[in-house]
Amino acid sequence: MFDRGRRNLLSRRRTPALPRMPWIVDEDTFVDNCTRCNKCLSACETEIIVKGDGGFPTVDFNRGECTFCTLCAQACPESLFRPTTESAWDVKAQVNQQCLAQNNVECRSCGDMCEVQAIRFKLQAGGVAQPAFELDICNGCGACVATCPTSAITMVTSQQEEK
Ligand code: SF4
Ligand code: SF4
Ligand code: SF4
The missing domain is CATH 3.30.70.20 (Alpha-Beta Plaits)
Incomplete structure (x- = not known):
């Protein structure tokens, strides 16, 4: 069970300048519901997803590119990604x-x-x-x-x- 007080503390962290990953829902929903299970990290074919602030996953383009393979979205057991038929990100x-x-x-x-x-x-x-x-x-x-x-x-x- 995730500690609510700690989650609230983490959710008050600075909003990242970029979406954490392609197709994710909004930042608040993400931080409230991501369990930091790391399944997206393991799934990413180019290994660009790293543990960011508070241990929440985020892409790091210094490691490589996003191929829009959708594996991160497929691996996530929560409802944190929009349909991958939509635009990945702006x-x-x-x-x-x-x-x-x-x-x-x-x-x-x-x-x-x-x-x-x-x-x-x-x-x-x-x-x-x-x-x-x-x-x-x-x-x-x-x-x-x-x-x-x-x-x-x-x-x-x-x-x-x-x-
Ligand atoms: S779409 Fe594929 S390459 Fe891009 S972040 Fe997700 S798993 Fe990694
Ligand atoms: S890779 Fe592109 S942006 Fe970077 S120094 Fe070369 S021309 Fe400039
Ligand atoms: S599509 Fe955009 S981000 Fe990707 S290599 Fe070209 S200029 Fe860079």
Whole structure:
């Protein structure tokens, strides 16, 4: 039996910037009902689910990408995932000034990793080609994150992107 006082304490933790996993219900429902059984961790085919704050599962794109295999949702014995026929999440890639190309050093590593070709490199007169992230195409898989040699790519929600 999970201690209610402890659960309430944990539920007051800072809401993570990103959804913890694809297809999860809202954060409050998740923290209230996840038993931290770790079945999603064991099921994840790319092993990107780790124990986050309070021991609750969360994806870590520094470990790799989400393939949207749905195994985490299938493994969960609770009602914490939306139907996997729905959109997985509203997560997009964002590049910052640590990008080598932005500092005039040739690099296309992220573009090579992006299966859906959401990263286009635009040639610049007198400089190296610059990555442009097409957010309408990006599905938030995170494959570009770990491949970036300068950790210039972070994942954000569309709302965060607009700020
Ligand atoms: S959908 Fe698959 S790859 Fe993505 S977090 Fe879930 S188990 Fe891991
Ligand atoms: S992999 Fe990183 S450094 Fe290289 S172009 Fe992409 S964002 Fe820039
Ligand atoms: S998160 Fe995935 S789909 Fe989006 S730009 Fe990176 S590799 Fe491409």
